Amino acid sequence: MIRLQEHSATPIYEQIVEQLKALVVKGAMKAGDKVPSVRELSSMLLINPNTVSKAYQELERQGVIKTIRGKGTFVSSNEAPRMAAERTEALQRELRRLVVEAKSLGLTRKQFEEMIRSESQSLWGDERAAD
Amino acid sequence: MIRLQEHSATPIYEQIVEQLKALVVKGAMKAGDKVPSVRELSSMLLINPNTVSKAYQELERQGVIKTIRGKGTFVSSNEAPRMAAERTEALQRELRRLVVEAKSLGLTRKQFEEMIRSESQSLWGDERAAD
Amino acid sequence: MIRLQEHSATPIYEQIVEQLKALVVKGAMKAGDKVPSVRELSSMLLINPNTVSKAYQELERQGVIKTIRGKGTFVSSNEAPRMAAERTEALQRELRRLVVEAKSLGLTRKQFEEMIRSESQSLWGDERAAD
Amino acid sequence: MIRLQEHSATPIYEQIVEQLKALVVKGAMKAGDKVPSVRELSSMLLINPNTVSKAYQELERQGVIKTIRGKGTFVSSNEAPRMAAERTEALQRELRRLVVEAKSLGLTRKQFEEMIRSESQSLWGDERAAD
DNA sequence: GTGGTCTAGACCACT
């Protein structure tokens, strides 16, 4: 399910965080589902267990997964995302940066919003934008 | 014009890249305008010249500025952004990540697109989305 | 009577220790009252008997309960808590830590003492502080 | 300044977090002060740099210190503690536990509140409780 | 079996 890019600027543990978060958000994993153990995932991805562990700790901090001592790690019912204030702020900042980058690349507003629309749709489905 | 946040996850040289790019995109600087020399900017910002130099190299790589030997550094005509393919790809990837993050934070599609719309408008102004 | 939070940083056996101690302290259980057997409690809570056993060992160590061979386990008369010196020391240490945490969170002394007062009152009732 | 207890149940990195937080709260270190580098502190305490790093990352997450890339780590002006909601919740929970423990140890309400008063005073000084 | 902590030692990005 998770595919790492070996020579990427984004650290491995962040790639795991992003991809696992994506799996949950897309519904591929649901609340209560067991995620692979640290050892399992590390041997699947051929990386060090500590790296997986770091990713899981970050995901737990964000309320995406929950660890049950001695039993394993599970997708949490993510009704209440953690660190919401900090994360929303970061989202806004990054969005601002991307808008600049888009215009710097010569994209028109229409082209940019079209990019977003297609991404949004693949996640939220066909809700009307008026939702 | 450029304000650095010492306490920030994004490196100083990237902050310079982003902010100078923003100045150009917003029209505060136009093609042909002279950009402060490495020494000038580094003393204005109280940072190491190497840091400014690194930023300028990146900006030149992206075709935002152009150094003319012996004359100085200038904003280049932004008709032909460089590395467009790579940068567009990166833009798409980051957008995809932010959409996931937004949904993970519990935002609705409407809320997310509203965040973007307000950012877009401050840059592209009131062009109709049909532009 | 005992409610476990599977998702919690505190181990299950400690949760049992704390909650049983709380029941005694609040008067819900009194000296001589029979405590469920290890098997009973483990099947009530759907957990491993070893976990309950570990909790009971700790409670006995602290003098909260007393096992009588062949008869069962009972709340002991809490006149002479065991390990009082060690436990009082630990209490002091943790209090010191919490005071730091409270101030670090920006609480005023008044706010902090108010937090404690409300907790104290629910346990000791309305004794005057002069008790 | 920082003294580790080798054979303690609380992990080394947490001891560092607590003690450094205490130094800040007590005014021994102030906003802007440089904290020892990861390598310095690790060699002072004779522990692994990674352990210090873990502590510093936690302290940064809580808004106690700030890292400046390539320059070092500094006490931040802690006007806005991070993760306040989560931490306040944890504080309340632990307080509740300590009250039970105090009564279980046979302390009277007066004795317990006296313990708190002396700790509070050493931190907040002689503000009236009515502050 | 699970995850958490710690060590030793390496490499890299940033300043």
Added chain:
DNA sequence: GTGGTCTAGACCACA
């Protein structure tokens, strides 16, 4: 010089 990431491998607590 700084901190951040990753690996390899060890030990421990919890269930």
